[in-house]
Amino acid sequence: MPAPDAAAEADSTSLGAAAGRNEGELGAVVRHLRKNRTAMLGLGIIALFLLCALFAPFIASHDPIATDLGNALKGPSVRHWFGTDELGRDLFSRILFGARISLGIGLISVVIGLVVGVPIGALSGYYGGKLDLFVQRLIDIMIAFPGILLAIIVVTILGVGVENVMIATGIASVPVYARLVRGSVLSIKKLGYVSAAKALGIREAKIIFLHVLPNCIGPVIVQSTFQIATSILWAAGLGFLGLGAQPPTPEWGAILSKGRVYMRVAAHLTTYPGLAIFLMVLGFNLLGDGLRDALDPKSRKY
Amino acid sequence: MVGYIVRRLLLTIPVVIGVSILIFAIIRLIPGDPAVAIAGVHASNEYIEQVRKDLYLDRSLPVQYGIFVRNLFRGELGVSTMSRRPVATELRERFPRTIELTLAAMLIASLVGISAGIISATRRYSLFDNLSMLVALFGVAAPVFWLALMLQLLFAVNLGWLPATGRGTWRHLILPALTLGMATAGLIARITRSSMLEVLRQDFITTARAKGLAEKVVVYKHALKNALIPVVTIMGLQFGILLGGAVLTETVFAWPGVGRLLVDSILARDYPVVQGAVMTLAVSFVLINLVVDLAYAFLDPRISYQSQESE
16 A cells, blocks of 8 residues: 555656646647647637627627617618618627627537536546446437437427527537547546556546546547537527527527518628628637647647 | 447437437426426316326326327327327428438538549649638538528529429429538538548558559549548438438428427427427437448448447
């Protein structure tokens, strides 16, 4: 049986070594990422939307929910850059504020997916056996529903509204993380340093969360970037179907759904919100592609 | 191989049971009286009581679930509160139309995606390669309902070439199938390209070229066969995604399939139809994945051995 101080010492050195290696690794990843022009374009798009979301009240030319029936369904002009909707509301201002909602849903749903999915995947992969078998069948059941359908079911039960959309898209992303982390943990737990940590008598919880999980972080970050994009698409889809954000909330999918009725007379009401969703999703996808290449030493060579 | 197939078949059973429990739970998790949810908000008190008695809603949950499963096996999925027609009849009518749309979308996606991917891989960094990868990126990031509306605006409203909504002739199928297949086409193109590039770097390709085989034979006979394995996997997985996407596409194009039925019934709080539609989509997704996995085991025997090892 190892002496407690020896275990602690070994613990701290392995952590120190891991931290040192991670720094070198991180430097290489950042360097590789900065050379990737499309990834930087994606980051730029995300930064632009983030600024829009943060400073929406200062940039917006109008109140996003103030109606002006005399100016309804006007095309783009100097006063209304993206035109007005059926109630005379300024579309540019509504899209700016919509960036808050879409980014918020994307981020929070990923946080829900991470907080629930990562521990499930880690425990299932690390302990294996009956626990793993049981958890995997539960995940199988969740995966039996194509993502957006699972989100639709959750919204059907919880009711409509932005908060419920966050929960619904979050739940729908749980199986993705659980599967991903389980797979990584399965391969990592076979490595020598995990057996060494076990032999030193380090508590299992500590092994899982301090020694195994940090090494899964690469794929999790890549997946999270893509998952934000997917959640934004799901949320906009729910809004479009009338199952998401409710009027007068300036959510992009909901704006599109309303604007669709006036497509023949005011096409700008469908063009601009869709373009906004597309650009935001594109931004996260480009960054995700870049991160995946940067974190994969194999592809770095090419 | 046989072991793998048996295992894979057995694994489907708990999934289908789980799906049925979840669908059974939907009505009971919604705040309020499940009998009202099933009978409809506007139903008479007598009818609500009738439903409560028929489905044993006053009994324990396991008994209720037993009744639910018995009814499922009999094909009794309840009665729509909107149309007053049996849910099973509605689904039988609408399901083939969803499959029709999904298959058409998959056909377009694989034709466009695979050919674009091959050309891109063989003419890497050419104008065609850059353009098609740009379009592929667009297809993956564009929301399907927006794409639907833009195509409607262009081809139906402005050019007047194709009908904007509805179902009937093959011309009605083009826009919805194109919309639904766009994202999948982009994905297939990207995967075909990278898989082809991977295979073209391998030694047996160099050998084939060294033997003096025509480039066409090398690309289409030697490389393509091996490069298509990951593409086939993605196509299988995408089938389910397409079923999910059909919910949005059918709504925009007024395509009378299961997806549109689901949305309409959720908005109208027609819960028996919600249950039936969700069940139909989920079970077909599970079955499609089963078929893909089994087909894959035949195509690539390494799979069944690998999955046994990892257990």
